[in-house]
Amino acid sequence: MSQTILSLLLEATLETIYMVVMASVIAAALGLPLGVLLYVTRKGNILEKNWLHRSLGSLVNMTRSIPFIILMVAIIPFTRLIVGTSIGTNAAIVPLALAAIPFIARIVDSALIEIHKGLIESALAMGATPWQIILKVLLPEAFPSIINGLTLTVVTLVGYSAMAGAVGGGGLGDMAIRYGYERFNLSVMIITIVIMLLLVQGIQFIGDALVKKFSLFRK
Amino acid sequence: MIILRNISKAYHAQAKSIEALRDINLHVAPGEIFGIIGKSGAGKSTLIRCVNLLEKPTQGQVIVHGEELTALPLADLRKARRKIGMIFQYFNLLSTRTVYDNIAFPLELAGLKKSARAAIIDPLLELTGLSDKKNAFPAQLSGGQKQRVAIARALAPQPHVLLCDEATSALDPETTHSILQLLKNIRDRMNVTILLITHEMSVIKACCDRVGILEQGHLIEDNEVGEFFAYPKTEIAKNFIFSSLPQTLPPAISQYLLPTATSDTHPVLRLRFLPDTATQPIISQLINQFGLGINILQGNVEYVKKHAMGVMLVAVSGEKNALHSGMQHLKNIGVDAEVIGHVPNDIIPFT
Numbered sequence: 001m002s003q004t005i006l007s008l009l010l011e012a013t014l015e016t017i018y019m020v021v022m023a024s025v026i027a028a029a030l031g032l033p034l035g036v037l038l039y040v041t042r043k044g045n046i047l048e049k050n051w052l053h054r055s056l057g058s059l060v061n062m063t064r065s066i067p068f069i070i071l072m073v074a075i076i077p078f079t080r081l082i083v084g085t086s087i088g089t090n091a092a093i094v095p096l097a098l099a100a101i102p103f104i105a106r107i108v109d110s111a112l113i114e115i116h117k118g119l120i121e122s123a124l125a126m127g128a129t130p131w132q133i134i135l136k137v138l139l140p141e142a143f144p145s146i147i148n149g150l151t152l153t154v155v156t157l158v159g160y161s162a163m164a165g166a167v168g169g170g171g172l173g174d175m176a177i178r179y180g181y182e183r184f185n186l187s188v189m190i191i192t193i194v195i196m197l198l199l200v201q202g203i204q205f206i207g208d209a210l211v212k213k214f215s216l217f218r219k
Numbered sequence: 220m221i222i223l224r225n226i227s228k229a230y231h232a233q234a235k236s237i238e239a240l241r242d243i244n245l246h247v248a249p250g251e252i253f254g255i256i257g258k259s260g261a262g263k264s265t266l267i268r269c270v271n272l273l274e275k276p277t278q279g280q281v282i283v284h285g286e287e288l289t290a291l292p293l294a295d296l297r298k299a300r301r302k303i304g305m306i307f308q309y310f311n312l313l314s315t316r317t318v319y320d321n322i323a324f325p326l327e328l329a330g331l332k333k334s335a336r337a338a339i340i341d342p343l344l345e346l347t348g349l350s351d352k353k354n355a356f357p358a359q360l361s362g363g364q365k366q367r368v369a370i371a372r373a374l375a376p377q378p379h380v381l382l383c384d385e386a387t388s389a390l391d392p393e394t395t396h397s398i399l400q401l402l403k404n405i406r407d408r409m410n411v412t413i414l415l416i417t418h419e420m421s422v423i424k425a426c427c428d429r430v431g432i433l434e435q436g437h438l439i440e441d442n443e444v445g446e447f448f449a450y451p452k453t454e455i456a457k458n459f460i461f462s463s464l465p466q467t468l469p470p471a472i473s474q475y476l477l478p479t480a481t482s483d484t485h486p487v488l489r490l491r492f493l494p495d496t497a498t499q500p501i502i503s504q505l506i507n508q509f510g511l512g513i514n515i516l517q518g519n520v521e522y523v524k525k526h527a528m529g530v531m532l533v534a535v536s537g538e539k540n541a542l543h544s545g546m547q548h549l550k551n552i553g554v555d556a557e558v559i560g561h562v563p564n565d566i567i568p569f570t
Contacts, residue, residue, distance in 0.1 A: 116311070122305065125300060126376075127325075140315045
């Protein structure tokens with residue numbers, strides 16, 4: 001294998017990592033509050049707002065039901081508005097993050113649902129404000145499940161990022177299609193797959209380790 | 220102290236409206252331990268949650284420590300709630316915090332500086348016997364220890380009032396006893412007013428000064444505990460009083476129990492005496508005055524404060540008429556007597 005291919009592979013790997021990390025950070029920053037909002041506005045909860053809960057719920061479901069490859073193409077004008085271009089690694093981050101936001105929101109919501117309602121009740125009885133309940137009760141109690149869900153999201157994003165690559169987003173997917181598939185370079189194909197596999201393994205390992213670290217007190 | 224005035228609570232589910240509480244009036248004096256007993260679904264949980272307005276009553280006033288909570292805006296209500304401690308059946312501890320940090324939680328909510336917390340928490344750890352568990356997580360504790368943490372947490376903001384929502388229902392009898400002792404101890408040392416709800420008479424017996432019975436949303440009885448046991452006003456009250464005593468026969472006898480009398484059976488009586496009759500020599504009266512033979516199958520006498528009360532199961536032999544007048548006599552002196560079945564002669568012989 002030539003020196004050029006190797007350096008291309010390295011570059012592609014870094015691009016994939018960059019896309020996934022950026023998209024994950026943005027998606028977490030927006031998906032987490034959205035998930036909390038979904039949860040607290042539900043009927044019978046601390047900030048019950050039925051109309052808000054329902055509209056957020058439908059919005060989340062709608063975005064989640066669009067296949068990623070279509071979402072990516074459909075939001076090209078939006079992507080252009082934000083990053084100024086619709087091709088390249090930075091442009092790929094927009095649809096990746098957008099696809100992951102509702103995913104994370106649902107994960108956070110369902111992690112919070114698992115929390116025993118009595119904890120909220122006792123915090124209310126102690127005079128806690130909704131904000132205090134979110135920060136000091138809900139998020140810490142749901143932390144391991146949220147980390148679990150985030151790991152799942154990041155792994156999914158690795159897969160999605162390969163798709164983004166196929167339409168000019170760069171990264172390992174791009175490399176696999178252009179060199180491996182179109183130029184019949186089997187070894188490039190295999191190497192990209194192995195790198196992705198290692199990436200996913202690594203992410204899962206870190207996720208599991210974090211969950212374990214923060215679940216010790218649960219035994 | 221706690222005053223509930225004309226509290227009603229109705230839930231609206233679809234087209235139906237369910238009245239959980241109907242016109243409750245309650246007065247808990249400062250430093251008193253007031254127990255409310257009722258079956259499940261009687262409205263106990265709703266009632267205790269109306270005190271700190273976790274449930275908003277549909278009607279009526281709630282006054283705690285001289286402050287009318289029902290008239291307060293939300294921000295002030297939150298402040299008032301800090302002075303109303305509450306403990307729950309399933310403890311509701313934060314699993315991610317240590318014992319110490321759980322107790323610190325309400326202080327943190329109130330904005331007390333970290334350095335000022337230890338002076339409050341350490342004595343509470345001492346009081347609840349948790350000093351050596353300070354750094355343990357709730358998952359490492361037993362049920363009784365968890366409830367002790369919850370109690371310490373409830374006491375941290377130095378509340379005037381402590382609400383106990385079935386606080387011992389998830390605990391075994393021994394642990395229940397120690398938790399109730401702790402509650403009494405807290406009342407004595409800190410002069411905290413305690414309102415508790417329970418479905419177990421033994422809890423009332425063990426630690427309450429006053430007792431109320433909640434039945435289908437009505438407070439049907441409200442009395443000093445000794446008086447309550449001596450002179451229960453309602454049938455429901457009587458049933459609750461005796462519910463804490465064993466009053467069924469052991470299987471070895473009960474399996475032979477017949478619903479109707481035959482020529483070779485003896486009736487089995489269940490005698491229930493309240494405090495003012497428990498000390499009378501009723502067995503010897505039955506034998507001497509009515510010529511009856513008495514065979515005691517099971518007996519239980521308990522003392523509440525200075526009052527004795529009990530349940531006794533006896534097989535009786537003798538003339539039908541004598542038995543009849545004997546039972547009449549028991550009724551006259553205030554002993555509840557009831558034939559619960561008939562036992563064959565060869566199981567319980569009288570000769």
